[in-house]
Amino acid sequence: MFDPLRITSIKEAIDNLSNALAFSEKDGNPVLVNRKMDELYTMLTGHGFENALEVWDTINSNAWVKTHERMAVVRFSDGTIWRFVLTDLQSEHGDYIQIDGTDFTEIYTYTYKIRLNNIKLQEQYKRQRNILTNIVDLNREKEIVSLKMNIHDELGRCLIATDQYLSSGEKEDFTDLKKQWNSAISYLEGMSKEEISSSKQEILDIAALIGCTIEGSGDEPETERSSKLMTAAAREALTNAVRHAHADMISIVSQKKDGYYDVTITDNGTVSFDINCEIMEGEGLKNLRNRLEQEGGSLDILTDETGMTLKIRIPV
Amino acid sequence: MYKVLIVEDSRIARENVENIVSGSEGFELVTSIENAANAELVMLGKQVDLILMDVCTSDNESGLDAAKRIKMKHPDTKIIIMTSMPEYSFIDKAKDAGCESFWYKEYDSVGLEDIMIRTMKGESIYPESTPVVQVGDITSDKLTDRELEIIRLLIAGKKQEEICDILNISKNTIKYHIKNILAKTGYSTTLQLVVDVVDKKLILPNFL
Numbered sequence: 239m240f241d242p243l244r245i246t247s248i249k250e251a252i253d254n255l256s257n258a259l260a261f262s263e264k265d266g267n268p269v270l271v272n273r274k275m276d277e278l279y280t281m282l283t284g285h286g287f288e289n290a291l292e293v294w295d296t297i298n299s300n301a302w303v304k305t306h307e308r309m310a311v312v313r314f315s316d317g318t319i320w321r322f323v324l325t326d327l328q329s330e331h332g333d334y335i336q337i338d339g340t341d342f343t344e345i346y347t348y349t350y351k352i353r354l355n356n357i358k359l360q361e362q363y364k365r366q367r368n369i370l371t372n373i374v375d376l377n378r379e380k381e382i383v384s385l386k387m388n389i390h391d392e393l394g395r396c397l398i399a400t401d402q403y404l405s406s407g408e409k410e411d412f413t414d415l416k417k418q419w420n421s422a423i424s425y426l427e428g429m430s431k432e433e434i435s436s437s438k439q440e441i442l443d444i445a446a447l448i449g450c451t452i453e454g455s456g457d458e459p460e461t462e463r464s465s466k467l468m469t470a471a472a473r474e475a476l477t478n479a480v481r482h483a484h485a486d487m488i489s490i491v492s493q494k495k496d497g498y499y500d501v502t503i504t505d506n507g508t509v510s511f512d513i514n515c516e517i518m519e520g521e522g523l524k525n526l527r528n529r530l531e532q533e534g535g536s537l538d539i540l541t542d543e544t545g546m547t548l549k550i551r552i553p554v
Numbered sequence: 555m556y557k558v559l560i561v562e563d564s565r566i567a568r569e570n571v572e573n574i575v576s577g578s579e580g581f582e583l584v585t586s587i588e589n590a591a592n593a594e595l596v597m598l599g600k601q602v603d604l605i606l607m608d609v610c611t612s613d614n615e616s617g618l619d620a621a622k623r624i625k626m627k628h629p630d631t632k633i634i635i636m637t638s639m640p641e642y643s644f645i646d647k648a649k650d651a652g653c654e655s656f657w658y659k660e661y662d663s664v665g666l667e668d669i670m671i672r673t674m675k676g677e678s679i680y681p682e683s684t685p686v687v688q689v690g691d692i693t694s695d696k697l698t699d700r701e702l703e704i705i706r707l708l709i710a711g712k713k714q715e716e717i718c719d720i721l722n723i724s725k726n727t728i729k730y731h732i733k734n735i736l737a738k739t740g741y742s743t744t745l746q747l748v749v750d751v752v753d754k755k756l757i758l759p760n761f762l
Contacts, residue, residue, distance in 0.1 A: 386566075441592065443585075447585055
């Protein structure tokens with residue numbers, strides 16, 4: 239026999255809980271349902287709690303989020319959000335079902351805010367990436383602007399000095415003023431020239447400067463990445479040809495095929511290799527090999543009595 | 555005549571430096587190039603007594619890395635590092651690489667010609683400090699070396715655990731430093747801090 243006083247006390251106690259709570263027998267017959275559970279269920283269906291299994295079905299069919307079959311999140315018409323969990327209980331008096339509801343409104347509000355913050359952070363992150371990528375270019379632009387301002391000032395000074403010279407009426411020495419104008423004009427001439435140099439052109443110019451000719455033929459790399467790799471390969475080949483083989487001509491033949499540029503670099507150097515001897519890779523060649531392999535390309539070094547040939551594969 | 559090689563990828567800045575070199579008595583321009591990695595190539599065929607080396611050169615080649623390699627092979631060639639970036643580590647890196655002198659393009663009160671002459675006479679001229687920039691509520695000189703080191707690692711995308719390993723300090727110490735940095739600068743997140751530090755070029759991610 240249950241003590242009726244004790245049952246009332248228990249009911250009162252669970253009614254005062256902020257959670258929604260219901261215990262029932264295995265067939266769904268309610269044993270103990272607290273006020274909050276009754277209120278929520280009434281809000282959902284228009285009538286009170288009758289059978290726990292039906293209640294669970296109703297909760298499930300109204301679920302807003304459902305992560306697994308014994309848990310459901312329901313949004314109510316008053317704007318609150320509740321999470322319900324179904325648990326089987328076993329005791330010496332028999333088996334029971336427990337439905338427990340927790341107010342998740344605040345948690346969901348915070349989750350929503352976090353989601354919004356995450357979007358904001360993503361935007362900031364994008365901005366950061368952008369700055370990281372462009373910082374050097376941005377600074378270059380700043381340097382150019384600062385130089386343009388200098389030229390502007392320089393021209394201003396020339397004009398003031400000329401004005402003074404002309405208005406003074408005296409035939410003073412014109413040499414300094416002329417020098418000042420020449421310098422300002424040479425800056426101006428430089429400013430109007432187009433920026434035409436490229437990595438490839440620089441290598442060709444340096445080769446000519448140090449007395450070596452580069453003859454290139456075949457397909458030219460089209461992307462920035464492949465172009466950079468080709469330049470790095472040409473730089474290394476030129477270094478080796480001049481430093482070790484005393485060559486004055488290197489030939490670069492490139493063929494675009496199956497997603498790669500197959501590049502063969504030879505020189506007219508005087509160093510010959512024993513076919514059986516293994517070439518020692520210096521730091522430069524090692525770096526080039528690493529760089530090519532990182533980008534999905536490759537480097538093969540072939541040696542024979544005519545010298546060294548670099549066989550390079552660069553992804554398109 | 556001292557033979558000078560200029561490494562500078564901005565054409566207008568390059569012409570400015572070329573003008574300074576050609577206007578300086580006792581100095582003769584060998585050539586100007588844009589990519590620091592090509593400097594050694596020039597030296598294969600030409601005598602170079604002095605290199606005026608920019609830090610951030612074309613194709614993202616670091617002038618400091620190139621200077622280090624050159625100094626190993628050509629210890630007699632003198633190098634002046636030139637930059638307009640207030641990145642705080644450049645001065646130390648230039649010293650480590652063995653470069654004789656260092657010139658801030660925009661901030662230095664000393665002219666390049668003066669530095670060139672004194673460098674060739676055997677002097678080593680370095681600015682006393684990096685240009686000071688504003689980071690949030692404070693100026694960059696209020697950040698300690700350790701704090702800058704941590705910001706650098708954050709910019710490199712390192713997690714707090716990784717920073718602990720790299721600097722060999724505890725997670726609590728990292729947290730303490732980050733809290734201090736944010737309190738000083740007035741930023742609420744490390745992301746805001748990192749964006750500002752990079753924006754001011756106090757730390758350059760491509761030249762870490």
